[in-house]
Amino acid sequence: xxxxxxxxxxxxxxxxxxxxxxxxxxxxxxxxxxxxxxxxxxxxxxxxxxxxxxxxxxxxxxxxxxxxxxxxxxxxxxxxxxxxxxxxxxxxxxxxxxxxxxxxxxxxxxxxxxxxxxxxxxxxxxxxxxxxxxxxxxxxxxxxxxxxxxxxxxxxxxxxxxxxxxxxxxxxxxxxxxxxxxxxxxxxxxxxxxxxxxxxxxxxxxxxxxxxxxxxxxxxxxxxxxxxxxxxxxxxxxxxxxxxxxxxxxxxxxxxxxxxxxxxxxxxxxxxxxxxxxxxxxxxxxxxxxxxxxxx
Amino acid sequence: xxxxxxxxxxxxxxxxxxxxxxxxxxxxxxxxxxxxxxxxxxxxxxxxxxxxxxxxxxxxxxxxxxxxxxxxxxxxxxxxxxxxxxxxxxxxxxxxxxxxxxxxxxxxxxxxxxxxxxxxxxxxxxxxxxxxxxxxxxxxxxxxxxxxxxxxxxxxxxxxxxxxxxxxxxxxxxxxxxxxxxxxxxxxxxxxxxxxxxxxxxxxxxxxxxxxxxxxxxxxxxxxxxxxxxxxxxxxxxxxxxxxxxxxxxxxxxxxxxxxxxxxxxxxxxxxxxxxxxxxxxxxxxxxxxxxxxxx
Numbered sequence: 001x002x003x004x005x006x007x008x009x010x011x012x013x014x015x016x017x018x019x020x021x022x023x024x025x026x027x028x029x030x031x032x033x034x035x036x037x038x039x040x041x042x043x044x045x046x047x048x049x050x051x052x053x054x055x056x057x058x059x060x061x062x063x064x065x066x067x068x069x070x071x072x073x074x075x076x077x078x079x080x081x082x083x084x085x086x087x088x089x090x091x092x093x094x095x096x097x098x099x100x101x102x103x104x105x106x107x108x109x110x111x112x113x114x115x116x117x118x119x120x121x122x123x124x125x126x127x128x129x130x131x132x133x134x135x136x137x138x139x140x141x142x143x144x145x146x147x148x149x150x151x152x153x154x155x156x157x158x159x160x161x162x163x164x165x166x167x168x169x170x171x172x173x174x175x176x177x178x179x180x181x182x183x184x185x186x187x188x189x190x191x192x193x194x195x196x197x198x199x200x201x202x203x204x205x206x207x208x209x210x211x212x213x214x215x216x217x218x219x220x221x222x223x224x225x226x227x228x229x230x231x232x233x234x235x236x237x238x239x240x241x242x243x244x245x246x247x248x249x250x251x252x253x254x255x256x257x258x259x260x261x262x263x264x265x266x267x268x269x270x271x272x273x274x275x276x277x278x279x280x281x282x283x284x285x286x287x288x289x290x291x292x293x294x295x296x
Numbered sequence: 297x298x299x300x301x302x303x304x305x306x307x308x309x310x311x312x313x314x315x316x317x318x319x320x321x322x323x324x325x326x327x328x329x330x331x332x333x334x335x336x337x338x339x340x341x342x343x344x345x346x347x348x349x350x351x352x353x354x355x356x357x358x359x360x361x362x363x364x365x366x367x368x369x370x371x372x373x374x375x376x377x378x379x380x381x382x383x384x385x386x387x388x389x390x391x392x393x394x395x396x397x398x399x400x401x402x403x404x405x406x407x408x409x410x411x412x413x414x415x416x417x418x419x420x421x422x423x424x425x426x427x428x429x430x431x432x433x434x435x436x437x438x439x440x441x442x443x444x445x446x447x448x449x450x451x452x453x454x455x456x457x458x459x460x461x462x463x464x465x466x467x468x469x470x471x472x473x474x475x476x477x478x479x480x481x482x483x484x485x486x487x488x489x490x491x492x493x494x495x496x497x498x499x500x501x502x503x504x505x506x507x508x509x510x511x512x513x514x515x516x517x518x519x520x521x522x523x524x525x526x527x528x529x530x531x532x533x534x535x536x537x538x539x540x541x542x543x544x545x546x547x548x549x550x551x552x553x554x555x556x557x558x559x560x561x562x563x564x565x566x567x568x569x570x571x572x573x574x575x576x577x578x579x580x581x582x583x584x585x586x587x588x589x590x591x592x
Contacts, residue, residue: 027445028474032453036445084412089404108385112408113453116380119412120444123419127436133429140423140436148416149323149332157328157409178324 004288007057008050011068015049016040018065018072022125027117035106035114036121039079042097047216048187049075054285055191055205059278067194069129070139073122074190077147078183080118083111085156091242119147131194139190146186155179159244167245173214180220181213188212197278204274208286211267215293218260221246222295225253257295264290300584303353304346307364311345312336314361314368318421323413331402331410332417335375338393343512344483345371350581351487351501355574363490365425366435369418370486373443374479376414379407381452387538415443427490435486442482451475455540463541469510476516477509484508493574500570504582507563511589514556517542518591521549553591560586 019040027033049071056063086093086101087108093101103111126140145151155178162175188209192202224239225248239246247256267290271283315336323329345367352359382389382397383404389397399407422436441447451474458471484505488498520535521544535542543552563586567579 023445027450028447029445029450029453029457031457032445032450084408087408089408109456110453112380112383112385113449113456115412116415117445117449119415120440120449123436124440124444127433127440133433137423137429137432140419144416144420144423148420149319149325149328149413151324153409153413153416154323154325154328157325157406160405160409161325161327 004054004285004292007054007285008046011050011053011063011071012046014063014068015046015053015071015075018068018125019076022069022072022121023118026121026124031106031110032113032117035102035110036117038105039083039096039102039114039118040076042099044079044097046071046075048078048183051184051187051212051289052191052194054289055188056195058191058282058285059195059197059280060282061195066129066131069125070131070190070194073125073129073143074183074187076118076122076125077143077152080115080122081147081152081156083115083118087111090156090160122147135193138193142186142189142193146182151178151182152180155182162245164243165245167250169250172245172247172250176214176217177210180217181210184213184216185209201274201278201281204270204277208267208270208274211263211270212290212293215260215263215267215290218247218256218263219293219295221248222253222256222260225249260293260295264293300350300581300588303350303581307346307349307359307367308342310359310364311342311349311367311371314364314421315372318365318368318417319414322417322420327402327406328409328413331398331406332413334401335379335392335398335410335414336372338395340375340393342367342371344374344479347480347483347585348487348490350585351484352491354487354578354581355491355493355576356578357491362425362427365421366427366486366490369421369425369439370479370483372414372418372421373439373448376411376418377443377448377452379411379414383407386452386456418443431489434489438482438485438489442478447474447478448476451478458541460539461541463546465546468541468543468546472510472513473506476513477506480509480512481505497570497574497577500566500573504563504566504570507559507566508586508589511556511559511563511586514543514552514559515589515591517544518549518552518556521545556589556591560589 020037023033023036023040027036052071052074053063053067056067082096083102085091086096087103094104095101102114123140126136126143155175158175159179185206188205189202192205221239247259251259268287271286274281275283316333319329319332319336323332348367348370349359349363352363378392379398381387382392383399390400391397398410419436422439451471454471455475481502484501485498488501517535543555547555564583567582570577571579
């Protein structure tokens with residue numbers, strides 16, 4: 001894990017700097033800025049932007065400012081989605097990353113606007129970044145697809161509609177593919193595009209992302225079902241309380257753990273395939289990310 | 297008014313077709329799609345996209361599909377902002393354009409997501425449009441600036457913060473410049489850019505937009521203070537009920553009417569200036585738009 005720990009320690013401050021500086025420079029209302037920065041500073045694993053940068057590193061590319069900006073934009077989209085998901089009308093969560101949720105501190109109206117602001121700022125940051133115009137347009141196309149009505153927003157709607165009724169395993173997978181999978185897929189694709197990889201390699205990164213995204217969601221479900229609030233920094237048992245179908249509820253704890261192991265193993269296989277396709281590619285860092293998703 | 301009425305009748309179906317087709321083709325959840333289309337189909341004046349197209353027409357350019365797409369994206373951003381503004385945590389409105397507001401029909405959670413979806417779809421539509429990459433990037437920069445934390449979202453936050461306290465006239469103008477002025481300015485700038493006008497002309501269109509935007513807001517305030525619910529298709533007297541500072545509350549009815557006349561007259565002067573700067577420019581259509589903002 002050492003390589004990944006070092007890489008994370010190196011990369012995090014640069015991702016966070018891009019987010020904080022952009023919000024600070026491009027927000028024309030102080031209270032709104034405060035609300036946006038509150039959620040941005042609440043921490044979190046920064047899993048998605050780290051994925052972008054890990055892909056670049058896997059192809060021996062030194063990350064530039066614009067690469068950190070793409071990671072920052074992605075994390076801003078993720079953060080907006082958490083703020084809106086936590087609202088009373090949605091999941092009604094009081095606690096996120098061990099801290100009161102945005103609307104608990106700033107009120108619902110400002111939380112809605114902080115989310116709207118972060119989403120719009122993500123596209124503004126991408127649009128202003130120092131990336132060649134055609135590549136920038138492609139990244140904006142992919143981010144809007146992943147985060148919008150073909151991706152995350154559609155998944156969130158599907159998730160709401162799935163409350164209080166039993167989904168089949170394939171319905172559940174379809175919801176999660178959109179709700180969490182799409183942004184993870186964007187991270188991998190964006191990394192490949194920024195590393196100027198050929199389409200074949202970018203597509204394989206997308207396949208890897210699908211296994212990683214599914215594993216990520218199964219682990220999230222398992223943690224919600226088995227962890228304590230202190231350990232997780234957010235309310236637990238919420239899925240059960242909302243009567244949501246989850247991997248543990250459909251497969252049982254043992255079945256869900258098995259599904260997680262299977263997805264991680266398929267992810268590793270795809271990494272091996274990428275290594276065979278591209279001589280530039282070193283799989284160690286992404287392999288460590290896979291290992292991090294295993295249950296402790 | 298005949299030229300404008302004809303122009304409007306010609307343009308509206310094409311703007312609406314672009315919005316409906318995009319939402320229909322690019323939304324992967326049926327209930328979400330229904331909620332988005334409900335507000336898109338609720339009508340409205342389509343003032344902002346018509347401005348984009350009116351500028352093009354003023355420079356004798358025949359509007360192409362991509363021009364209608366820019367107008368459609370702009371109207372989708374405007375529509376998202378209405379859905380979120382109407383939410384119980386914001387202005388808490390039950391009626392919009394004579395119909396129940398989005399959350400009254402689809403519930404708060406889906407209304408939040410329909411707004412998020414329309415905002416993201418607007419950027420996706422722009423990113424996928426058939427516009428040359430550099431011009432497309434410029435339009436995405438301007439739309440995110442106008443609609444986000446330097447524009448509309450900041451204005452909405454300022455508006456909320458202004459409830460229950462008396463703003464000065466310049467504070468009120470600053471709020472409205474962001475809340476409604478920024479999208480109107482985008483419409484004029486986008487029209488100039490799509491008509492391939494030089495920077496000097498685009499800048500003058502921006503100055504015209506400022507007068508038009510202010511006039512638009514003053515008229516909106518006057519209508520809220522003096523119209524009936526039947527005539528307006530939405531609840532009236534809301535500003536007073538929320539203790540919001542408005543032009544009539546700060547200047548009196550007569551003073552607000554005078555300020556409206558003054559802004560419209562300054563707008564006409566700028567149109568004359570554009571006519572003197574560009575021999576291609578015909579001011580009739582935009583002049584008719586100015587006339588439409590006069591009190592009947």
